[in-house]
Amino acid sequence: MTNALAELSKAAQGLSRNPLGIIALFIVMVYGFAALVTTFADSLSATEKTPLIYFLVIFPILVLGIFAWLVSTHSTKLFGPGDFKHEENYVELMSATASLTLASVKREDTASAAPDIQSIARSVRDAVPARDIAAAGKRALWVDDNPRSNINERQAFEAVGVQISLALSTDEALSKTERQRFALIISDMARREGPAEAYVLLEKLRERGESTPFLIYTSADSQKLQAEARRRGAQGSTNSAQVLFQTAMRILLG
Structure with a gap:
C-alpha cells in the first residue's frame, strides 16, 4: 500500500508540471470520487443512482470535447518547461x-x-x-x-x-x-x-x-x-x- 501511494505521489508530481498534466490529475481525482461513490451504490436508491450514471456517461464525452478545443485553440499554452527538448x-x-x-x-x-x-x-x-x-x-x-x-x-x-x-x-x-x-x-x-x-x-x-x-x-x-x-x-x-x-x-x- 505504501509503495502504491509513493508511486501515485511521484506520478502526480510529474503530471503537475504542465497544464495537460493538471487536467489529467483533475480527471483522475473526479473518477476517484466516483469510484468511492459506486462502492456504496448498493445503499443508494434508484433515484440517487440516476445522477451518478449520467455523470459517468457524460463526463468523459465532455472532457474529450474540452480537450479537443484546448488543443486546437490554445496549443501554445499547454506545455511547461519540461516538455521542451532543452x-x-x-x-x-x-x-x-x-x-x-x-x-x-x-x-x-x-x-x-x-x-x-x-x-x-x-x-x-x-x-x-x-x-x-x-x-x-x-x-x-x-x-x-x-x-x-x-x-x-x-x-x-x-x-x-x-x-x-x-x-x-x-x-x-x-x-x-x-x-x-x-x-x-x-x-x-x-x-x-x-x-x-x-x-x-x-x-x-x-x-x-x-x-x-x-x-x-x-x-x-x-x-x-x-x-x-x-x-x-x-x-x-x-x-x-x-x-x-x-x-x-x-x-x-x-
Whole structure:
C-alpha cells in the first residue's frame, strides 16, 4: 500500500508540471470520487443512482470535447518547461516573446491597439528549434544609426540564438560584409547619410555581387514600399517587429 501511494505521489508530481498534466490529475481525482461513490451504490436508491450514471456517461464525452478545443485553440499554452527538448528553450521562448512584445508596443503601428501576444508567442515558438543557429554559422548584420531604437528586436533574435552584429552607417556595413559573411542584413531606411540609405546600401551590395538576403525595417509601411523594396532586390520591407521576426527567421532557417 505504501509503495502504491509513493508511486501515485511521484506520478502526480510529474503530471503537475504542465497544464495537460493538471487536467489529467483533475480527471483522475473526479473518477476517484466516483469510484468511492459506486462502492456504496448498493445503499443508494434508484433515484440517487440516476445522477451518478449520467455523470459517468457524460463526463468523459465532455472532457474529450474540452480537450479537443484546448488543443486546437490554445496549443501554445499547454506545455511547461519540461516538455521542451532543452528546458533552456522555454526561457528563450519567453524572453524572445517579451522582447518582441515590447518592440511592438514601441512601434507606431501598435500605438492605438494592444499587441497580439498570442500571435507573437506563436512566431517565437516556431523559431525555438533555431536555438543552435549560431553554431550553424548564422549571423545577421543590423544597420541603423540609432541602435537604441531596436534593442528589443535584437534581443528577440539573440534569445533564439541569432548572432547580431551592428553597423551604424552604409560604409561600416560595406566594410563588415567584406570581412565577414552574414546570413541576413537588416537595415533601417533613413540615416544621417540620406533619406533612402537602405536602397543605397542594397544597390552597392548587389553591384559587387553580394546576394545576402536583405530586409528593410522602417517606420513606414505600405504595399507600394514593399513592392519597391522587392523590385530593388530586397526580400521585404516592414515596420512591424513581428513581421520582421517571422520573415527573418524563415530566411535564416530556410
